[in-house]
Amino acid sequence: MKLTFLGTGTSQGVPVIGCQCAVCRSDDPRDRRLRTSAMVEWRGVRLVIDAGPDFRYQLLREGVSRVDGILLTHFHKDHIGGLDDVRALNFVDYPRAVRPVDLYATRHTLAVVRKDYDYAFVADRYRGVPEIRLHEIDQQIPFRIGEVEIVPIAGRHSDRFEVTGYRIGSLAYLTDFKQIDEAELAKLEGVELLVVNALRFAPHDSHWCVEEALEVIRRVRPQRAFLTHMSHEIGRYAETNEQLPEGVELAYDGLVVGYH
Numbered sequence: 001m002k003l004t005f006l007g008t009g010t011s012q013g014v015p016v017i018g019c020q021c022a023v024c025r026s027d028d029p030r031d032r033r034l035r036t037s038a039m040v041e042w043r044g045v046r047l048v049i050d051a052g053p054d055f056r057y058q059l060l061r062e063g064v065s066r067v068d069g070i071l072l073t074h075f076h077k078d079h080i081g082g083l084d085d086v087r088a089l090n091f092v093d094y095p096r097a098v099r100p101v102d103l104y105a106t107r108h109t110l111a112v113v114r115k116d117y118d119y120a121f122v123a124d125r126y127r128g129v130p131e132i133r134l135h136e137i138d139q140q141i142p143f144r145i146g147e148v149e150i151v152p153i154a155g156r157h158s159d160r161f162e163v164t165g166y167r168i169g170s171l172a173y174l175t176d177f178k179q180i181d182e183a184e185l186a187k188l189e190g191v192e193l194l195v196v197n198a199l200r201f202a203p204h205d206s207h208w209c210v211e212e213a214l215e216v217i218r219r220v221r222p223q224r225a226f227l228t229h230m231s232h233e234i235g236r237y238a239e240t241n242e243q244l245p246e247g248v249e250l251a252y253d254g255l256v257v258g259y260h
Contacts, residue, residue, distance in 0.1 A: 001042040001169060003193065005255045006058035009033025010199060010207075010231040011078035013054070023232040030237035030252035034058060035078045036175050036229040038195070040168055043147040047071060049166060049173055055082025061254065065092050069145045072105035073175055074163045075112035083117055083130065090131040100131040104143070104150075106164055110134050139164055153187055155180045158206035167191065170259065172220075175229045178206050185219060193259050194222040195251065200233035210234070217248060224259075226251040 007013075014033040015024030023031050035052035039062065046064070049071045059067075067089055073079055086101040093099055103113065113134065114121050120130045137143055139154035139162075153165035153172065156179035165174035170192040174180075177197055188194065198213035207229065208216070217225045227234075227244075228251045234240055241250045 001040070001171065001259055003171060003195075003257045003259070004039040004041075004062060005226075005228065005251045005253060005257075006037040006039055006048070006062065007034030007052065007054055008228045008230060008251045008253055008255075009035055010229055011035065011076070012231070014230070014232045016232055019232060021232055023234070023236055026236055028237055029254075030250075032253065033230060034253055035081075036197075037079075038173060038228075039064070040171065040173075042169060045069070045146040045148045047145065047148070047150075047168070049073065050079040050175070051082045051086070052078045053081040056085040056088075059085075059088075065089070066099075067101060069102045069104055071150070071164075071166055072103065072109050072113075073165065074157060074161060075105075075109040076157075076161075076176070079176070080109075080113060080116065083113065083132070084120075086130045086132060087128060098131055100133045102133045102135060102145070104135045104137050104145075106139060106162065107136050108162065109164075110136055137164070151187055153180070154184050161206070171195075172222075174216075176206075177208055178204075180216070185216075188220045191220055192223045193257065194220050194225045195228055196225065197229035198227040198234070199229060200231050201235075202233070214245065214248065223247065224257075225249070226255075226257070 034054035037050045139152045142151045151167040155177040157163040172191045173195045175197045196213045198210045199207035225248045
């Protein structure tokens with residue numbers, strides 16, 4: 001099984017437009033963070049989690065020409081803003097075949113996708129629109145893509161917004177979480193590799209801060225954990241990573257982690 005971090009930044013990305021802080025001016029490539037997304041490859045299945053505004057560049061960087069499914073965590077633009085670019089995946093095999101892309105999300109998230117990309121779902125579509133097949137998931141019911149079982153993890157981004165994490169085998173990926181119930185935390189028992197969001201060190205209204213993320217990691221007790229969805233306020237990679245407990249690391253764009 002292989003996990004690739006396509007992006008590890010928050011909604012603005014890092015560097016932030018117009019910012020002159022030390023992180024945004026850093027020449028360490030680990031401090032340059034596209035919007036948060038990940039790719040999981042297991043049992044012949046390639047899955048992408050979220051497709052934000054940097055989706056096109058992320059797939060080009062990793063040389064991706066096939067995706068077996070896109071899992072959406074929620075409907076905010078930094079997580080769905082690149083869906084139009086699935087058009088390129090549709091036509092990789094053209095003219096022999098047009099390959100639709102399968103999209104998995106909760107009912108509310110799919111409703112926003114239909115609204116934002118209405119031209120892809122109307123009866124009289126123009127040539128070249130994205131070919132997307134929508135699959136509604138229930139946060140309490142596991143589902144399969146090929147030989148891979150996926151367990152949704154329900155959470156709250158804030159009191160206003162739901163968010164969905166995913167467990168795939170011994171990996172669990174949670175981003176944009178602020179709240180998680182005990183029953184959902186129990187779904188993470190036995191996870192060996194845990195990815196959780198940590199926006200910054202200071203508390204935030206709708207994202208876990210570093211200490212909140214570390215508390216979740218302590219409770220799950222994975223063999224290895226990574227922090228993602230980080231703002232420039234997290235500090236420079238080289239300095240902040242040294243402050244983290246053993247077994248916990250900052251993720252960075254392009255990082256590839258192999259596990260069983």
